Amino acid sequence: MTPKSRVTSHQVAKRAGVSRTTVSFVLNNVPGANISEETRARVLQAAAELGYVPNAAARSLVSGQTLTLGLVVSHAEHLKVDAYIPQLLYSLSHTSHRHGYRVLLETVEDVSRADVYLELVRGQRIDGLIVLNLRSDDKQLPELIRRNFPVVLIGFRRWAELEEKVYAVETDDLEASSRATQHLIGLGHTRIAHITFSPDNYFATQTRHQGYRLALEAAGLEYNPKLVRFGNYSAASGYEAMQKLLQRKPYPTALFAGNDTIALGAMAAIHEKGLRIPQDIAVVGYDDIPTAPYLIPPLTTIQIPAVEQGRLAVEMLSGLIRGVVPERPQIRLPAPLIVRASCGAKQKAKAYQR
Amino acid sequence: MTPKSRVTSHQVAKRAGVSRTTVSFVLNNVPGANISEETRARVLQAAAELGYVPNAAARSLVSGQTLTLGLVVSHAEHLKVDAYIPQLLYSLSHTSHRHGYRVLLETVEDVSRADVYLELVRGQRIDGLIVLNLRSDDKQLPELIRRNFPVVLIGFRRWAELEEKVYAVETDDLEASSRATQHLIGLGHTRIAHITFSPDNYFATQTRHQGYRLALEAAGLEYNPKLVRFGNYSAASGYEAMQKLLQRKPYPTALFAGNDTIALGAMAAIHEKGLRIPQDIAVVGYDDIPTAPYLIPPLTTIQIPAVEQGRLAVEMLSGLIRGVVPERPQIRLPAPLIVRASCGAKQKAKAYQR
DNA sequence: GTATCGTACTGACGCGCGTTAGTAGCAGGT
DNA sequence: ACCTGCTACTAACGCGCGTCAGTACGATAC
Structure with missing residues (x-):
């Protein structure tokens, strides 16, 4: 800024014809400071005319707060x-x-x-x-x-x-991942794949992975490491992971993705392979990103508020x-499961719920 | 932080047995300050031992910089x-x-x-x-x-x-929007719809809209306001706008969307109506967001770096x-047009280019 | 007439830092 | 004996602000 725009409380004080202390009292509405209505108005007007804004550094230096x-x-x-x-x-x-x-x-x-x-x-x-x-x-x-x-x-x-x-x-997350996986199990799936949210050094990744595993084991299904791939938040990673999962038969019949963006990428890989969602592979995501209802088909997912x-x-x-x-x-x-079309639970009802 | 962790340069000075000035000289590597190697080392060690980090407010108050x-x-x-x-x-x-x-x-x-x-x-x-x-x-x-x-x-x-x-x-943006629209014109489309990027108070919105219009007029096509709807960045707005565009026949045969997220929503509406992309309606987006290559079909779009x-x-x-x-x-x-499958130009070639 | 009290202010300090001007000590030159 | 010049430091100022400890002045109390 140009020098002239460096307005300090000193200048406001001079213009209002009071001390800097008074300016500070008025502008900060200090309780217990006896300022006459007339002086207060003069100070406020001077500050407004000069476009005074207190210097953040000076203020935080003395107050200890940075806001x-x-x-x-x-x-x-x-x-x-x-x-x-x-x-x-x-x-x-x-x-x-x-x-x-x-x-x-x-x-x-x-x-x-x-x-x-x-x-x-x-x-x-x-x-x-x-x-x-x-x-x-x-x-x-x-x-x-x-x-x-x-x-x-x-x-x-x-x-x-x-x-x-x-x-x-x-x-x-543990319970929600487990619930998402259970939902797929309840639809009759037994070969359920998982693409993790990220590399293993996120708590969230470990937890979602763990929830998936717990649901499988609670249902008496075997946890199969070959059905698990590591993603890294992105659609690209979901796409690649899904391609790998589709390299060998038998294909998984369902996927629980670590987040919706990964699910989106995985859906592209599934589609490219000529398989249908949810008829051939059901998909459940995580997060409920704003575009989830507009994917094709609309994505069933855990909603994180x-x-x-x-x-x-x-x-x-x-x-x-x-x-x-x-x-x-x-x-x-709460992290409810939002059931849309990609998991197959609603395919005969209203396919395009948003 | 607890009081003890409030380390100031004064404390570093005391510990190193020098003045505060010397501490400042050493830590800021002030050129022209003659500090003996031995003193320098003592200061650096004291600072490291105390975990000293200069107070940002004080520093910016005196330097006038906030970094x-x-x-x-x-x-x-x-x-x-x-x-x-x-x-x-x-x-x-x-x-x-x-x-x-x-x-x-x-x-x-x-x-x-x-x-x-x-x-x-x-x-x-x-x-x-x-x-x-x-x-x-x-x-x-x-x-x-x-x-x-x-x-x-x-x-x-x-x-x-x-x-x-x-x-x-x-x-x-003007040229790029025009080029995107031209691409659709070149594929034989004459009823090309546009869903704007946002309400009208963004420069970008006006410019992309304008580019669309210029391309139409340059090709001798009529600019039809009924083929234009206002979006607001989101998939939801793209979905709704596209639904409105599909309320009356003749349907547009192509869409130029103000951004990829809007395109995504519009694609959902098209699909829901039982129409195919790109055979019935070709779609071109704007931005090339990371998920654009993984939409179904992969989205042709202007790439913003x-x-x-x-x-x-x-x-x-x-x-x-x-x-x-x-x-x-x-x-x-440069803002190149990335041709994928959604515009129809590559449908017979490699559908799933990413 | 002096003491007390409330009102409406102001002077001066210090937050932690960068920096300018200055000083102490010593070597070398004349 | 005195000046010069260099090295290696330090004292002190001020950035702009919030705030504490005053102060001047008139009104009221006794």
Whole structure:
């Protein structure tokens, strides 16, 4: 900016004919400061005329607050390809605004630099942290939590040792994955494949994989590692994994995909092979991304309430920053199975439910 | 953080047995400061032992720099539903890191509050601004640019008056839309529908719409407003718009969609109506989102190089902040038409090109 | 007439840092 | 004996703000 636009409280004070202290009292509505109505009006007008906005650095230097929240996306690649995160970003940004905060986006690109977000904390750039889909190999975060830095996790995890201090907005991925798999079992499938959400260092991946396995075993079906492939959030990975699953007969008759984007890629591979969905292979996804109802056929999937997750996470974090301890450290949201056409349960009814 | 973790340069100085000034000199590698090797080592060790990270607020207060870039997403809803933005976010975040910057995400939710990002500038929270898909009703930004605040736009726009000062990374949307439409015309289509990218207050929407119209008229085809519907980035809007377009015969035989997500929704509507793609209706999209090759059928679309856009925008902005004036204010990237199966041009060849 | 009290303000400090100007100590030249 | 020049540091200032501890002044109490 040009020098002239560097408006400070000093200039506002001069224009209003009062001291800088008075300006500060008026603009911050300091309780107990006796300011006459007339002076208050003069200050407000001077500030408005000059377009005064307090310098954020100076303010946070003295107040110790930055009014900024950090959002850590644990795998940068995930952001790039999956439609689940944008909904969350939208919600986080929206809710943060309403609470007077801004959002600083931090992506972890490299396992070896998994602690870049620590610099935000140490450098006091942020007042609190939201961590999306924690990596299972993250060693820094437990330390941060132990020191009572405000952190809210989004996504499922288990840390027995820190249970009471780990604040989180989560869905029961284990139960939901199990339920999704059960749904396929209930439709008569016995050869159910799984393409994982990501490489193995996400908690979410391990949990969804585990839920799939538990459902199979509970139904007396064998867990067959040959029916499991690793994805990495993307449609491309789903496509490739499915191609591999279709290299040998007997084909699986159903697929539980680690997320909807992977399901989308897998569906392309199934279609390309000349097989029909759901008649030849039934598909169930995870997340319920905004395009899920518009896939061909519409995708049956576990619905993760991303917008609500984001809202609750910000509200919880905003509370923690102000020292408000929530009644329960973990908020668990329902993750219903949305039955559309891709699983075959509704094929004779209304195929194109959205 | 707990008080003990509030490490300041003063503490580092004490531990190393030197003055605070020396600590600053060593840690910032100030040229011309004569520091003995032995002292330097002592300071570095003390800093490392204490885990010292400079306070960002104090540093930016004195230096006038925040090392933070603002990213303005002009329509918050767009972020939520469209898979194009995440790629850009990924790239912006990645490149910013490499240049030593962080990214502050700002979404504009409400037309009436289109200037929230001005507070970031006035409050000196950011060193520069990246604006994604500028709104045509934005009145603040020209003023900011006139005052030489570092701004880089992503996406196409025209401002005759400020041409030399508007820094941008753009694709020629007008030409690309025209080319996409021409492609359909060349395949023999004469009733080509268009679903716009968004409501009319995006520059990008107007431009893509205009390109469609120009191509029609250049080919001697009539521009028919009944073949045009307004979308709003989302699959849902594409689905609904396409349903409306299919309410009356004669049906259009081709669709040029304002983005790929809209195309995806439109394809669902076409399929639901029992029509085939591309035999009955050919579809061309815009953006080439990561899932475009995996739609059924794979989507022919204009490719916007989102990752490169993001990289170039950050590099340009980083230069502007340092006072480096780029040789040309606008960087124009190619936006090739990627021909897959949905347009019908390749249906007899290799249907599933990815 | 002096003490007390409330109103409406202001002066000055310090948050943690980068940086400019200055100093102490010593070697070498004349 | 004195000046010069170099090395290796340090003292002190100010960035813009929030806030504590005042202060000046008039009104009321006794």
